[in-house]
Amino acid sequence: MSDDPSCAGPRVRMVPPGDDRERLVCPECRYVAYQNPLIVVGSVATWEDRILLCRRAIDPRTGFWTLPAGYMEERESTMEGAAREAWEEARARIAVDALLAVYDIPRISQVQLIFRARLLSPEIAPGPESLEVGLFRWDEIPWRELAFPTVLWALREHEARLGQTSFPPAVNPTPDALARWERML
Amino acid sequence: MSDDPSCAGPRVRMVPPGDDRERLVCPECRYVAYQNPLIVVGSVATWEDRILLCRRAIDPRTGFWTLPAGYMEERESTMEGAAREAWEEARARIAVDALLAVYDIPRISQVQLIFRARLLSPEIAPGPESLEVGLFRWDEIPWRELAFPTVLWALREHEARLGQTSFPPAVNPTPDALARWERML
Ligand SMILES: [Zn+2]
Numbered sequence: 001m002s003d004d005p006s007c008a009g010p011r012v013r014m015v016p017p018g019d020d021r022e023r024l025v026c027p028e029c030r031y032v033a034y035q036n037p038l039i040v041v042g043s044v045a046t047w048e049d050r051i052l053l054c055r056r057a058i059d060p061r062t063g064f065w066t067l068p069a070g071y072m073e074e075r076e077s078t079m080e081g082a083a084r085e086a087w088e089e090a091r092a093r094i095a096v097d098a099l100l101a102v103y104d105i106p107r108i109s110q111v112q113l114i115f116r117a118r119l120l121s122p123e124i125a126p127g128p129e130s131l132e133v134g135l136f137r138w139d140e141i142p143w144r145e146l147a148f149p150t151v152l153w154a155l156r157e158h159e160a161r162l163g164q165t166s167f168p169p170a171v172n173p174t175p176d177a178l179a180r181w182e183r184m185l
Numbered sequence: 186m187s188d189d190p191s192c193a194g195p196r197v198r199m200v201p202p203g204d205d206r207e208r209l210v211c212p213e214c215r216y217v218a219y220q221n222p223l224i225v226v227g228s229v230a231t232w233e234d235r236i237l238l239c240r241r242a243i244d245p246r247t248g249f250w251t252l253p254a255g256y257m258e259e260r261e262s263t264m265e266g267a268a269r270e271a272w273e274e275a276r277a278r279i280a281v282d283a284l285l286a287v288y289d290i291p292r293i294s295q296v297q298l299i300f301r302a303r304l305l306s307p308e309i310a311p312g313p314e315s316l317e318v319g320l321f322r323w324d325e326i327p328w329r330e331l332a333f334p335t336v337l338w339a340l341r342e343h344e345a346r347l348g349q350t351s352f353p354p355a356v357n358p359t360p361d362a363l364a365r366w367e368r369m370l
């Protein structure tokens with residue numbers, strides 16, 4: 001948006017005609033950039049008793065460990081998105097089993113759908129957004145080097161549902177659960 | 186985007202630098218309109234044995250009956266979005282109870298999160314996007330005048346879970362379930 005001085009892109013907050021909320025509008029060309037919540041799809045994917053984690057090669061939180069997860073793309077289902085992310089980040093093939101958690105992060109207008117999945121083989125390798133990938137037993141998980149709070153949440157909820165085949169997805173933890181999990185770190 | 190002939194808005198499909206997919210780009214100002222899947226939040230909300238439905242005052246499907254549902258807005262949780270839509274479309278106050286269904290509509294890049302909810306009072310009234318609103322017993326539901334397939338799906342899944350307090354959310358129905366439901370219409 002820099003070559004043409006007549007138009008610098010959506011940047012002014014205003015209520016477009018016929019709308020009832022402020023949106024980012026380009027005052028030159030009137031283009032309205034509707035901002036919508038974004039969906040993150042990911043998985044807690046296991047091979048036997050080990051959990052797939054990826055060490056991030058990109059910001060934010062480069063060098064920290066995360067679940068294979070990322071923004072859902074157009075024209076895919078949520079499960080297809082979770083499988084695509086496992087492939088992109090860890091060259092892992094997974095079979096999605098159940099919806100493990102739905103996390104609301106309204107501060108950043110994000111909804112995370114985290115599935116429980118099985119790896120179809122233990123062959124994994126870092127994709128372009130990962131420094132390394134690994135399969136971790138529970139007591140080997142790098143708890144103090146997790147990239148995001150929801151990684152901790154999803155791992156704990158996965159552990160709590162081991163052996164269960166039918167359950168409602170977890171939601172954001174209560175302050176009590178959070179405090180308990182943090183004491184365990 | 187029409188006043189300024191130098192800039193006509195994002196309209197050319199191309200892969201932006203550093204990206205790996207085609208996006209809509211404005212060739213004049215280089216603005217990239219990232220298109221992402223949209224989240225619809227809604228509810229099957231009941232008062233005693235009656236279900237809240239709204240007759241649509243807007244396209245698409247004006248005049249047909251739907252659940253209170255709509256696009257999630259920024260900086261709200263999914264449950265807050267479902268409650269907001271019940272208020273906007275039916276002036277209904279609801280208490281969300283459980284996640285009833287997660288529907289993937291990849292053709293239109295949409296994910297629908299439909300909650301089970303209770304009305305806090307039977308006082309309802311049409312909002313600006315509804316021609317009328319009503320509380321329907323099961324055998325009074327206008328089955329042949331439902332606005333969208335997912336309305337039928339969510340109503341059927343709601344019925345199947347009456348009396349259950351803990352369940353995984355429904356997903357898109359199998360072809361068999363669809364055929365069975367359509368024979369019942
Ligand atoms: Zn512009």
Ligand SMILES: [Zn+2]
Nearest residue numbers: 192194211214
């Ligand atoms: Zn432009």
